[in-house]
Every structure is written in C-alpha cells, then in structure tokens.
Amino acid sequence: MSLRRLCLLAGALLCPLGLSLAQLPCPPTQSSTLPLQLAQLAHHRSLDDTCGCEGTPKDAPGTPLRIANDLQNRIKNNFRPATTTQKPITVADLIGLQTVVNGFTQAQLTRGDRLHLPSPSQRTLLRDINLGQGKRFSEGDLVTLVGFVIGARHSNTEGGESVNCNLDGCAGNDIHVDVTANPRNPQMSVGKQMNREGVSAEISPHHRPDAWETFDAEAYGATFKNHPVMFTGQLFYDASHSPGGGPNRAAVWELHPVYAIWVCRKTSLSQCLVSSQNDPNIWTPFHQVQGLLHLNVQATQKCLDSP
Numbered sequence: 001m002s003l004r005r006l007c008l009l010a011g012a013l014l015c016p017l018g019l020s021l022a023q024l025p026c027p028p029t030q031s032s033t034l035p036l037q038l039a040q041l042a043h044h045r046s047l048d049d050t051c052g053c054e055g056t057p058k059d060a061p062g063t064p065l066r067i068a069n070d071l072q073n074r075i076k077n078n079f080r081p082a083t084t085t086q087k088p089i090t091v092a093d094l095i096g097l098q099t100v101v102n103g104f105t106q107a108q109l110t111r112g113d114r115l116h117l118p119s120p121s122q123r124t125l126l127r128d129i130n131l132g133q134g135k136r137f138s139e140g141d142l143v144t145l146v147g148f149v150i151g152a153r154h155s156n157t158e159g160g161e162s163v164n165c166n167l168d169g170c171a172g173n174d175i176h177v178d179v180t181a182n183p184r185n186p187q188m189s190v191g192k193q194m195n196r197e198g199v200s201a202e203i204s205p206h207h208r209p210d211a212w213e214t215f216d217a218e219a220y221g222a223t224f225k226n227h228p229v230m231f232t233g234q235l236f237y238d239a240s241h242s243p244g245g246g247p248n249r250a251a252v253w254e255l256h257p258v259y260a261i262w263v264c265r266k267t268s269l270s271q272c273l274v275s276s277q278n279d280p281n282i283w284t285p286f287h288q289v290q291g292l293l294h295l296n297v298q299a300t301q302k303c304l305d306s307p
Contacts, residue, residue, distance in 0.1 A: 034207055035081050035142075036232055036260040041209035041287055047172055048206055051165035053077050058114075058162060068110075068117035073163040076256055077206065078234050081142040086232055088274040089143040091181040091250075094199045096131045098243055098251035111239040114162070118239050126237050141235040144274045145201065145255055146264070149224040151178035151190050152216035155247075157306045164205055170303035174256075175203040175215050176247060177231070181269075184225060194248040200238075201231045204257035211287035212261065219295040223263060228272040230283060233258040261286035 034042050055073040059065040101109065109122050118126075127138040137143070155176045160166035164173055178190065180198045188196075203212055214220075233255035241252045262283040264272035276282045290297050299307075 034079055034259075035084070037285060037287070038079070038207055038209070038259050041211065042207035043210050045171065045205065045208065047164065047167065051167070051172075051206075055161070055163040056165045064119060065115060065117065068119055069114075069162060071120055071123065072117055072239060075139065075234075075236060076163045077204070078140065078236075079207065079257065079259075081234060081259070082140060083142055086142050086144045086274070087137065087235075089137065089145050089235070091145070091147050091179065091197060091199055093131060093135060093137070094145075094251045094253045095197075097129055097137060097237075097253045100129050100131075101126075101237065101253075102243075109239075112242045114240045137235060139235055139237050142232065142259075143235045143255060144230060144232045144277070145179065145199075146228050146230045146269060146272055146274060147179040147181055147199075148183045149177055149229045150180050150184040150193065150198070152176065154216060154300070154303055157302065169306045170299075171213070171307055172205050174205065175208075175212070177201040177203065177215065177258075178249070179229070179231070191245075191248040195244050195250055198249045199251050200247070200249055200254040200256070201233065201258050202254060202256040203261075206257070209287060211290065214297050214299055215261075215286070216300055217297045218300070219297045220289070223289065223293065223295075226267050228264040228266075228269055229286075230262040230264065230272070230274065230277065231255050231258050232260040263289050 032039065053074045054070040055077075057066055058069040104125060109125050110116050110118050123139070128136055129138065130136050153176055154170040154173055156173045157169055160168055160173060167173065177200060178194055178198055179201055180193060182197065184190070185193050203215060234257060236254055236256040238252045238254055238256070241247070243250055243252055262277065262285055265282055265284060266272050272282065284292060289295070
C-alpha cells in the first residue's frame with residue numbers, strides 16, 4: 001500500500017505530522033502477513049474479525065480525545081512492523097526512555113490517564129530519542145528484550161479495554177507480563193520490585209497462539225524463576241498510565257504487541273544474549289517449553305471462570 005493511500009485511510013492530518021508507518025498500523029486479516037513467530041503460530045480468533053484497528057472509540061468523532069485514543073489504539077494494534085531488523089533493548093534502556101519523557105511538560109506531551117492522551121503532533125516527540133552510546137529509539141521500533149518474568153496475568157477481564165473493544169474474559173484481553181532486570185527478589189513485594197526495575201510486555205489477544213494463551217499458567221513459574229525470557233515486539237509508549245502504580249512498573253514504555261517469545265536454557269542474562277537468538281542450545285521458543293519439560297499446563301482459575 002502506498003504511503004499516500006495509507007495516510008488517507010488513517011486520517012489526512014496524521015502523516016503530515018511526521019508519524020511513521022509503524023505509527024499508522026492495522027492488524028492484517030491474513031495470518032501469513034504476521035511477523036516472526038506469529039506467522040507460524042497465530043490462531044485466528046473472532047476478535048480479529050469484529051474488533052478493528054481503533055477498538056471501541058472514546059468521545060465524539062473529531063474531538064481531541066477521540067483522535068488521540070484512536071491513534072493510540074492503532075499503534076497498540078500494530079502487527080506490521082516497518083522493518084525486520086530487531087534492536088536489542090534492556091530494562092535500563094526502557095527506564096532511560098521514561099526519564100526522557102518525564103522531562104516533557106504536560107503541555108508538550110499530554111499523558112497519565114485514559115482521558116488525557118497525546119495528540120498526533122505530540123506523539124512525534126516519542127521518535128528518535130537519543131539515550132547516548134549509539135542508542136536511539138522510536139515508538140514503533142521492532143525491539144528485543146531479555147529479562148526475568150516475575151509475574152503474568154490476563155488483565156481487564158471485567159469490562160475490557162478500549163483497544164480490545166471492551167470485551168470481558170481472558171480470550172479477549174491482553175496478557176500483561178512483568179519483566180525485570182533481575183530474578184524475583186523475595187525481600188520485597190512484586191509491586192515494589194516492578195516499580196524499582198520492572199517493565200511490561202503485553203501479549204495481545206489478536207492472533208494469539210494457543211500456546212501463549214496459558215503464558216500465565218502456574219506450571220511455568222519454576223522455569224521463569226531461574227531462566228531469562230526473551231520477547232520481540234513493538235516499542236510502545238502507553239500514555240494511559242504513569243510509572244509507579246496502576247499497574248506497578250518503573251516505565252510505561254513497553255513491548256506491545258509481542259511477536260515472538262523464547263525461554264533461555266541458561267540461568268543468567270550474561271549467558272542469554274539477543275545475539276544468540278537462533279542458537280537452539282541457548283534459546284527455546286516458548287511454545288515448545290511445555291513439551292520439552294513435560295509440564296502439566298492448565299489455564300488459571302481466573303480464565304476458567306472467565307474464559
């Protein structure tokens with residue numbers, strides 16, 4: 001599709017403001033066009049046919065909130081990364097990006113709750129952020145993060161989220177994954193550790209593989225405790241939230257949506273490098289972990305009660 005046609009479909013005002021193609025996405029209807037592991041594993045769900053790019057709109061057409069929310073939901077629903085080149089990113093990098101955003105005033109970048117979101121022109125501030133040492137990141141980048149999973153859950157199962165058309169139940173909502181730079185610290189609460197050094201990776205319900213549906217199952221807990229997990233997905237700034245609570249995390253920069261997941265066979269970050277992603281002696285695709293370890297994986301009680 002040409003840039004001109006994409007701009008017309010997304011809204012005539014958006015492209016002139018400097019938004020990238022990655023910030024004007026829409027979930028494709030054909031699983032063959034999905035990126036990375038999703039291309040082979042995706043499960044076509046009713047949500048993919050009934051819940052569009054903007055999800056459920058907020059406010060009246062043409063209002064600032066409607067425009068900002070539609071754009072943010074389109075970005076959340078990006079299943080067409082603009083490049084196949086993965087940028088390694090760390091938890092520290094994500095917190096560094098948050099520090100940069102914290103320096104913007106609310107007049108420069110409206111943020112912090114679901115009713116006050118960045119306008120299209122403000123969202124351009126989230127591009128080409130220089131962290132030094134040759135590291136530059138933009139919302140929409142294809143990034144790969146390695147860290148320790150200290151929590152995971154299907155979220156918003158009662159009332160849903162705008163991006164997922166406010167559907168109830170596990171099948172129609174994101175799986176929020178708590179990722180930290182260090183293993184679970186038993187000397188502090190999960191919330192405190194997340195607010196100190198945690199970020200989120202979100203597994204969208206769109207096209208979600210069957211094996212990923214039980215990512216939050218108790219059976220994986222022992223593996224996640226000692227083995228780093230690697231996620232590849234879109235770099236996204238969730239302007240609906242603020243660091244430090246609701247949910248707990250040190251940065252609201254996150255990987256959303258996730259396109260691929262691996263579990264490391266080793267037990268330290270130094271042994272689990274992004275550069276060794278294709279080495280089967282180091283990384284196992286998550287969907288193979290259950291069979292490899294002969295795990296008895298069951299859906300959580302929450303998802304049994306609210307599928």
